Amino acid sequence: MSEPASAAANAATVAASAVKAASASAAATELYGSFFLGPDEFALPAVCIREVVNLPAKITTLPLSPAHLEGMFTLRGTVIPIVNLGRLFNPAAGPAVPGNKVAIIEHQDVLVGMLFDDTGEILRVRPEQRSVLQYAPGATPGVIAGTILLDQGNRLLQVLDANQLIRIENVPQVLSLRASGQQRLQRAQAQGERRRCVSFRSAGTSFAFEMAAIQEIVRVPELQPSVLAGKLCLGRMNFRGSPVAVVDFTALLSAGAAARPVDAADQDQRVMVARIGDATIAFLVDSVDSIIHFYNDDVLPIPLLSKARAGMFGGCISRPEQGDVILLDHSGIFSHKEIAEMRQGHAKLYPLDGQQAAAGKESRHGARKVYLTFRLEQAFAVEIKQVREIIKFSDNITRPPGTPHYMRGVLNLRQMMVSVIDMRSLYGMPEQAPGELSRILIIERGEERYGLLVDGVEDIITVLDSQRYAAPRLMRNQAAGAGMQSEAAEVIDMEKDDGNRQSFSVFDCGSLIDKLANLLPPQAQP
Template sequence: MSEALTTTAGRQFVTFWVDGEMFGVPLAEVQEIIRMPGVVHVPMAPSSLEGIANLRGAVLPVTSLRRLFGMTEAEHNDATRVVVLNRGALSGFVVDRMASVISPEGDEIEPAEAIGSAVSSDLLQGMIKRDQRMIMLLDPASLGVRGALQTERRQTGGAAATEVAQGTATAAVTRTDRELQLVSFEVAGQEYAFPIADVQEIVQVPPRISMVPRSDVHVIGVMTLRNRLLPLVSLRSMFGMPQPALAEHNRIVVVSVGRNRGGEEIASVGIVMDAVKEVLRVSLSLVDAVPPLLSRSGHAADLESICRLEDGRRLVTILSAQKMFAGADFSGIAAEAATVQAEGDGRVAQAETEAVDEEEQFVVFRLSNEEYGVPIGAVQEIVRVPDELTRVPRTPDFMEGVVNLRGVVLPVVDQRRRFALPDMARNDRQRIMVLMVGHARTGFIVDSVVEVLKVPRSTIGPAPHLSEQQRLLIDRVANLERQKRMLLLLQPERLLSVDEQRSVEAL
């Protein structure tokens, strides 16, 4: 008997069923057995990977044994389980249903090579013949993510991975004195914007907003944002517009507002907008001062300037947070909210005593059902997808074409096609994110831009090594356990391979 089989004798095995076949893994290496969790699908990963899941704060790669073994796909049901192995790193494997725990004797075990099987012997430690049944003992070392990936490559004749750029991206184009960068939003069908330097982040509407008595009509209340109270105001109410109930499409723009009446620095105020539109770079020649007649009346006194786009057919009103909230004492609003909560039900939304984590800021976008993040510093602008793009012959399939962006030719990549996702019909939520890749500005079409988010570094960890392409492109994962979200963090400079970058630069 081989050394591997000798050490197998006398050990206990957890057994389970996959497509009518029984398999076993050493009990000592099974951390736990869980129901099928919700998973985040990872592009450029092995086809056998179901996705990655959150297991009590840890990132768990979940692999389908049916796919890994080349068996017929089957829908998950109440009997489906994930067997979690721990060999220094967690790995989960989807099985049809659990069987039992067995303790085979040495004479029951035979070498895997001696018996024909649909499963590659590279994945097996041995075989047990018991009660007219064959139980295949899987090798945990081969079942690890890297081992399973290597096995899958051998089984499929794995094509070499596309060359991915190794160099660091060239620094983003420096903003000139003749250019202004804005974040634009929609409110009641009108377009407004703040200078990007005033915008700290953009977040979704929380499930709980605490009301504040005796406050101005435009103050909605306060929310807790990473251990601090954030006052919320409605731009609709400030400008005398009707304020409907908040919905999923609403976004909260967190802006810096200067100092309160006591001269103390105020970190931020959240302004509720109908929807996020774009991140714009505009020439100062297109920005005009507010007409004197307007600037002397009503809420127009809060306006900074007006931007003329598309030959004047599109006007964007630029707001000034400092003007809008001059003299507002938001610290009083926060204190009032905390007092009311304490008197009401004892749930005081106040800053926690522990120090706030260091954070990184990302632009979060959606593709299919998953959320991705890119560092905010890498995003040059975000624009709408035009009705027509100019197709360029003899370019890669994922190249959608080129557009004229303020007199500059911008190559545009369909990111769904790049990640081998099903095509989607053009719609109003799609955006082009303009990033610097190599030496060329490149646009990437995404399903929607969700928010600008500050992510505590304590929630960011390395992504599982699922494939070489994935490792270079998606090297980290933000596991936001409290929000039940997982963000795949991209390295923008590696969105295109070296050869692909050359093709884009040639355009």
């Protein structure tokens, strides 16, 4: 081979080796995203960063959760838990503040949000710039996987381990459904029939019990002392002649905190009486908010929140106009042992209550119906099955021109147009601006759907046939101008636990819908 040909061959070989080395180096180079937490800089493999979002305006606090779990928020139909990385390293670190960023990590189809102070940049990191942190044999690996050294050793980044971040104890694991076709198929399969629940607030968070679990919702009665009173049990109440333990729901969520005393001045507090297995348990809550209807696929997953009473959490119902509500599985709140102690203990310790129950059963008769009570100048009751749901009054009501004076306007409720009726105006009552307690009762019949604006919703009560009476003729006289009472065919009269009596005019939504169908012009009907 001639000397020029040999030189050309050598040059080609060197070039090929250079290309191969460059390809190998490029293959070994990895992309990382950097984030700041105070003065410290962290890095995550770009492949596991799904997106970065601003701190959500609405974060739902999770009960029984560790300090490093900031809460959860809903992102395009998926519940994302947020881990406060600062508190993970230092429990005394502060909470999230406006301006923080949340990096959504997706690893092994699990989604978790990491809270940082700010974002950095996208980095291309070569193998020699990376180092791996070695843990002692048998030790549990931490969330720091290694380091990246840049700028000739003047810049150090700590590499976070995505595999460990999604497995932090008591942080819920939420699976990511990537295929929209799969989501639609699962939605169609899970749709099922419509369900209803009653939402309430406790410890600053909204929860809900399914309607089937609730026997009654009442104002806080005078509680009787009980030797079983402790961290959870406030005492006992007389419920239809039987002793029922009253549990402080906030203390239940606080995992060991002492039960708080009943605040007689708090007009919002309620007692929710629920049936759990074969036992009746009452819960003291801060307030009862509304009735929500939902389908199976509306319940977003929030798996294990805590080892304590983890079975009570059924999922999250996300409502853009009202906020997130944690749906509870009432059957998983207490262990069988706890239920037996509360039920059998009270029955054995207070046999007199049991005797009163037996005597009461002999004197009472007839079937029971469940009613929702509300206020509109006076106290009214409506059979709860006539109410689709309850929502807070909203200013997002559009009033079309030419609508009658008693029609407040039209409300877009989850892509359903609802005509909102001002009940005060319809029945000639004095005008009153809607307040914090005002509610809209959503009623429907077939394709007809209305929202009834009332002053406030009070309780859910169970009424015996013997407690319902035909309304007096004088009250039902249309010519007498008795307003809503003129349309009440029945009156409920029942004795409260304190011995006083209370009465309600029974309102029939069907009659109102008939009336509105005749009054409203066709274009104003929903």
